[in-house]
Amino acid sequence: MEFKNLQTQITKIFLANLKRDKIKISEDYLMLKINEELGEFMQAYLVHKKKCRPEKYLYSTQSKKEMAKELSDVVGLAFVISKILKIDLEEALTKKWITREWVKKK
Template structure:
């Protein structure tokens, strides 16, 4: 899946969500929403690794919830990039991929 196609799909869903619930998607909202999702990811992770009560949920359900919360965090991070006109592919290449063997540092 192309990352820019994914970002546009996420944008469509986010706009629909905001419209349905009367949310103004300000720059602050995007970051606050990411923070909320990070908290949910942490909660899911702690349950998954046995550091918090899992309320008798099975390991597969805990794993699925962890995956879903990670998807929320990544989705919101990509939406922040779009909202701030950041070319995330270029930013990742500059920040991370430069450390691959044969790349300039």
């Protein structure tokens, strides 16, 4: 699936879920939500690394799946935020990471 199509579909699903749950979208809500999702990813990471209470331990395959699910939430929210803020995320990623246009030269 192409980047922009993926971003559009994720945003559409996210906004539909907010509407279903009667949650008003705002930039503040999105900033809080991505922090919540990052926290959930960090918790999954700690479980995977067994840096948590033993009763939370999971088999490695399950903990890796949980990390993947939570990381997909973080990335998905980044897609949504960029769409709402009208940031071309594909272009930004390219300029930051691929062409290095946005990296300070030493």
